[in-house]
Amino acid sequence: MAGFLNSIDFRGLMIILFSAILVDNFVLSKFLGICPFLGVSKNLKTAMGMSTAVIVIMLLASAITWPIQHYLLNRLGIGFLQTLVFILVIASLVQIVETIMKKSMPPLYKALGIYLPLITTNCAVLGVTILNITREFTFLNAMTNSLGAGLGFALALFLFSGIRMRIEKSDVPKTLRGLPITLVSASLVAVSFFAFKGLIENIFA
């Protein structure tokens, strides 16, 4: 056990985790998962429900797609079917998780249930699984990256729902009301995240 722990590169993991949250934020710098980002950020409660669902699904999806890519697709020489297979697997996985959750964990289903079908083949979920492969992560790194991506998504949604709740109360010019001002503020939040560029490597250096 001690040997296993010693073999883990914690610094590397920290860099992966925090760059996924701050620098390579899925929503704000990779622009993946914009649909749920705009769709459920109207209030904090739904935003947090959605974020939890995304974190859970991202972790589950990475845990299942990484072995599939490395032990199945690559061995069979059909790595190019990655996108198709991943969509298929993630969609089925979410469906199965939802069904099991409905029966065995009704309170959890009540909290996350409506968000699960929404993120079945969400591009952020698919994106993180494919990135795990293309960046040639080990399984542990891949899981850390997925956790970071999910947390980053939650952070973006959390910040943005706060902003949107303030926008609701403020006097916005008529032409900008609704979606236009939402998109403008989303872009400003995205720009502000660029301030994190280069930060992570220096902190963990």
Next chain:
Amino acid sequence: MFVLPYRLSVAQDILIPGLIIFGAALLLGILIVIISILFKVPRNAKKEALMDALPGANCGGCGFAGCEGYADYLLLPGANTGLCSVGGAECAREIASILGTEAVEPEKRIVVLHCQGTHDHTTPRYEYLGTRSCHSAHNILGGPGSCTYGCLGFGDCVAVCAFDALCIKDGIVHVNREKCTACGQCVKACPKKLLRLLPVTATVEVRCSNEWPGARTRKVCNIGCIGCKRCVKECPVEAISMNGSLAVIDQSVCIHCDACVSVCPTHAIARLE
């Protein structure tokens, strides 16, 4: 000649991956079915019966998110059983018998367009070349028609009607009285608020929404209400009142004598047929 960079073998490069994907999809599909059977959550029998009783149009006319939303609401104690205008009295009775409560029959209503400004009654002010949508046209100086209160005729209401009850003819909307279920979707869709729900018993209505003074109305449309008040004087039960220079009929007072129809100089008051 065009040469492929490598030898493309149908069997190896296409068929096998295809079969693998197909097999995987089939396997996962079967797995989902098995799991959904194993983890089946028994649904409320009463709700099932309610879902069967409701029309299933999911129009949202009751104010809930589709028929399922209304069924959920009906399971609450003291729920109003008469909100489904699509199913009408029959549906209300069925719901009441399932719930074991007194039937509340929905008031039968119908949607009426408060405009008669067809192409021969109005003139265009400018040529509109934008998106064929009432909402877009409405944003540009109130639309291309001479009367900015009138029907634009791009059919935003037709698009939302789930019952195929509306059609555009001569630039305005026509309502098929047999097909209209008074779900109210078109009422929400109309940017001019010209479609309004009236009791199905109503026989006459001021089919105009123009609030301008008579002289100005007359310039833009020759079938609009000019606010002459002749109908107000003629009405034996005082069902007609004036909203500025637009006559308004109170349908709950109207006795369907048609006296106003015959005196209206512009035929803005019309029989509903």
